[in-house]
Amino acid sequence: MTAWKGRVEKGFGALAHNLYDHPLRALLLLLLVIGVMATQLRHIYFDTSTEGFLSPQHPAIQAYDQFREEFGRDELVIVGAVTDDVLTPAFANRFKALFEAVDKGLPATESVDSLLNARYVHGADDELMVEDLFEPWPKSEDDFQEILRRINSNNLYRGLFISRDQTMATIVVRLHYIQPDETLDPRKAQALADAQTAAFLQTLNAILDQHRSDDMLLYVAGSPVVTDLLRTSMMSDMRTFSLWVIAAIAVLLFVLFRRIFAVVFPLIVVILSDLLTVSLMGLFHQPLQLPTAMLPSFLMVVGIGDSIHFLSLFFSEFNRTGDKRSAIVHALEHSGLAMFLTSLTTAAGMASFSNADLLPISNLGVFTAAGVMFAFLISIIVLPTALRLLPIKPKPLGTSPHTAPLMNRLIDGATHISFHYPKSVVFSCITLFAASAILVSQMEFSHNPLKWLPDDMPAKQSIQTIDRELGGSISLEIVVDTGQETGIYDPGFLRKLEQLCAELGAVSTPEFEVNKVLSITDLIKESNRALHDNDEAYYRIPDDRALVAQELFLLELSGSEDLFRLVNREYSKARITLTLPWINALLYAPLMDTLEQRFHDHLGPGYSVTITGLIPLLGSTLNSVIHSAAQAYVIAIIVISLIMIVLLGNFKLGLISMFPNILPIAMVIALMQLNGVPFDMFTILIGSIAIGLCVDDTVHFMHHFGRYRERGCDTKEAISRTLHTAGRAMLVTSIVLCSGFLVLTLSELNNFTHFGVYSALCIMLALLADFLLAPALMTLLNPVRLQSTPDAPSDDSPTATLNRNN
Structure with a gap:
């Protein structure tokens, strides 16, 4: 020593x-x-x-914070009501009762919107009128047919307030979050918002329970729903x-x-x-x-x-x-x-x-x-x-139960295999490592909080139903800054923006398609049509800047809530909202990678484009997952390798000792790939955590093996004595660790379950590597067999005494 x-x-x-x-x-x-x-x-x-x-x-x-400051929070809660056909007078009356209950019964809402109060922009007596779609309420079949004509004349409603097949009608709720004191830490402000969201959803679900029936199924979706589900599951x-x-x-x-x-x-x-x-x-x-x-x-x-x-x-x-x-x-x-x-x-x-x-x-x-x-x-x-x-x-x-004959036979078997067949053991492990490395190279990163929820959870099924019927329930926000006050008035800019929105609305991939694109151009075209006697030929961007300014001024006077959700009050910035489904953020990469460049190519110089919202945050999180994983694994391997070199006092031995610790991690990641388990912010932890834990057993094995060799034992005897003493402690601590990790499988969240199962598996594979691979490596590195010293002293370390602690 x-x-x-x-x-x-x-x-x-x-x-x-x-x-x-x-x-x-x-x-x-x-x-x-x-x-x-x-x-x-x-x-x-x-x-x-x-x-x-x-x-x-x-x-x-x-x-994202800048976007919220200018346009308000973008989190929406969507209630979906499903029936055979939502565009019937009977359903409209039932839906009205539900809408009024939600509108009046929910606390702290900024707005509650649906097809019933959706904006209807039209002209009457040379005036611009912005009214509710169902205003006045239809009392006859002719009245209802007029409502249907309004719906069919405006593409705004489908994909937002009703599904394209007319089997779902939605209520879109914007929460009004209490504005905390400016001195309050932003993270605590978020906690306050979470508590408010929880109370809101509890009240909403109580209201919906009173209106559910076999012929009107009700579903709830939106990012606040996912956040609250994760919060309650985490606390439990x-x-x-x-x-x-x-x-x-x-x-x-x-x-x-x-x-x-x-x-x-x-x-x-x-x-x-x-x-x-x-x-x-x-x-x-x-x-x-x-x-x-x-x-x-x-x-x-x-x-x-x-x-x-x-x-x-x-x-x-x-x-x-x-x-x-x-x-x-x-x-x-x-x-x-x-x-x-x-x-x-x-x-x-x-x-x-x-x-x-x-x-x-x-x-x-x-x-x-x-x-x-x-x-x-x-x-x-x-x-x-x-x-x-x-x-x-x-x-x-x-005599302790640790000296059971079965354990002795297992240890003797491990000693025999690793000493007599070291090349076969090492070659097999190298082959396993190579095969695992191939699968590891194919591992795909993922970030989808919805995926963490179990498939049989009703709330998750509800979100997936709305995503399927409407095409999405989360948003991607684009803010275009014209760089000058009233820059939005420019007809040339608006036409370019209109063209871009049309192109984005046509985006479709095997994994997703853009369901809805909302921008100020829709509202301006509706206003222009209304000011020209509701003539469909004028559903377009005006050619005159002054006319654009006039229409926006009239919309502002009308009190339309939609206007300043789409532009800022200086009319220098325009907001474009894309509605998309909950999927792996990686699948949005092709769209995200080209989005900013697409805007710059269409708009030309002088405009700045900011892409924000929930989906870019998911994408940024995914990029951080990838960067963090690569960085953490490299740091962990380097730091622990240095510690091993110092502990063992030998550079070569310190590096070789890392192989039994790296192999189990590679094998586990390979198994994850085979089983389709994503490499996300939870499963990336397995490697660095495992290497820090597994190396403890390797330290004990290498330390005891070296001690017995110094005391005169030959290689086989040193391996046997090491496994009979330290090996028992290694087994006990591994069982404790596995038990702790397997407790995570009790979670209803898939991410915790995956982490628990594969971490426990990694610990057990590492123990197996220390029982077979580490002794085999020592056999190959110590070919000269010394004469065994019968009276070599027994180990008195903590691990050796586990078999006699009673």
């Missing part, structure tokens, strides 16, 4: 003596720090919004994850130690670690978002490893000697460095995401890394002091 390791271990021993002598002082100081930090929990809030995925400084968010999942993880850890600890202390206090350690970590998030005013929702349960699973290592050594020594002080000192002196280094590798894997462009991924990396180190610090304070203060009796030395 090198000198620095010896000095560090002596330092941990001295710490143990101090903790034994002053247990209350140490505990009170720790609890004081945690208590002070806990006051920051009041700053914690939830954020499941799409814009919450990106930093407030991200250009896409800044553009956090409670579920934590309870089940605590239960799983408790059972495993009791099976392992057969002591109540060894169940209660390790759980106290990880719960305090969670409390301190979440308080740290509150201190920095960071929200709990979808990826960070699994942070508490993840920290419990990872942090419990420190307790296992420490208590294994303590009870082994305590049962042997009956001296509590010496057992505590022995345990911390011999496990402290190992606990610190394994915590460091895990933290390094998570910290690789700290520079991610995605805010929740960055936060997960930063705060999970901090939480892992908190768990280490709390473990080495709480456990020794609690052992010092509580009466604990030693148990008679006996």
Whole structure:
């Protein structure tokens, strides 16, 4: 053992003596720090919004905020009513009752629009009239036929207020969000909006339940619906994850130690670690978002490893000697460095995401890394002091269930295969890696929050129904800045804009088509027709700038709400809205890549174009996923490789030791590709998290193998002794980790389920690699077989004592 390791271990021993002598002082100081930090929990809030995925400084968010400031929020809630034919007098009367109930019963709405109150622009007595479509309400068949004539004369209504096959009528609701104080943090303002959305949707669903029937099916869609579904699922999942993880850890600890202390206090350690970590998030005013929702349960699973290592050594020594002080000192002196280094590798894997462009991924990396180190610090304070203060009796030395014949046979089999067939093992693993690499290269990135919801969820089916009937329920916003006040008045500009809108409306791909394009040109053409005695020949952009200005002035006087949703009040900017369905943001890339250039080509110089809205935010998030994944994997591999080189004291061995850790990750990503699991902001975490966890087992294997070789064992004997000692601990910790990850499968969200299943699989494959591949590599690297030393001392590390801790 090198000198620095010896000095560090002596330092941990001295710490143990101090903790034994002053247990209350140490505990009170720790609890004081945690208590002070806990006051920051009041700053914690939830954020499941799409814009919450990106930093407030991200250009896409800044553009979106600017758009909202000028044109208002673009989130819509769409209620779809389905029947055989919506354009009948009978349905119109029923739909009117529903519309009035929604309009009067909902709190805090900016507007409630439908076919009933859709704008109808027409001329009467040389005046421009902007009225509701169903004004006055039709009382006869002739009146209703007039309504049908109005509908058929205006393309605005279809695809917005009624489906093209006339089987769905919609109510489009714009929420009026409470304007928070300007000094309020933008993220907290979003949390306030989320709470308002939740109350709004609860009221809306209660109203709809009163009007549903077999011949009028009701559906709800829109981005606020998806955001609220994710928020409620996340809050429910956090409670579920934590309870089940605590239960799983408790059972495993009791099976392992057969002591109540060894169940209660390790759980106290990880719960305090969670409390301190979440308080740290509150201190920095960071929200709990979808990826960070699994942070508490993840920290419990990872942090419990420190307790296992420490208590294994303590009870082994305590049962042997009956001296509590010496057992505590022995345990911390011999496990402290190992606990610190394994915590460091895990933290390094998570910290690789700290520079991610995605805010929740960055936060997960930063705060999970901090939480892992908190768990280490709390473990080495709480456990020794609690052992010092509580009466604990030693148990008679006996045989542990870990020495079961089946386990021995499995370890002997692994030793035999890896020692006698090392080339076959390594060649097979290289082949698996090559095959996996081919599949990994075909992996496609994805970002579609709707995909996270289970297919059998009624709310998801509702959104998909409206998307199918209307062609979409989310928007892509384009803002064209003419660069001068009243620049919108220019007929030449308006004609170019009209042509662009026509081209965009014709966009169709195998994955989607543009359902609706709304712009100021539609309103101007309607006004021009109305001012020319409703003559269809004048449904066009006027040639005269003054006439355009006059028509816009008349529209402004009429009080039409639509006008300033389409232009700003200085008439210098025009807004174009495209309605599209919820799909993988990657599929919008061909449209997004050409959109800005298409506008510049048509409009020419002097105009600036901003593309924003929900869909560009989804696209920016996807780009950030790709960049973050590449960056995090490279950082994690480099940092952990350096740590391995330092720990093992050998450059070549440090690099080779990474192969058993990288192979399982490649295999798991390949399996995801085969099973059609998307590579999104959750599944990209698997690799960096897994490499930080799996490398712990490799550290134990390489450390113990090297120790036995130094003590005179030949390669086979060193492998066998390593697997019979460290291998058992590796198995136990892997089971704990897998149990924790598999708890995530209890979530109703697909993203958590995928993450849990494939992370657990990665952990088990890594364990298999450390049982077969790592010994095979050591066999090939150590061809000279030394004479076995029968009396080679047994290992006294924490991992070796797992088989005798009772």
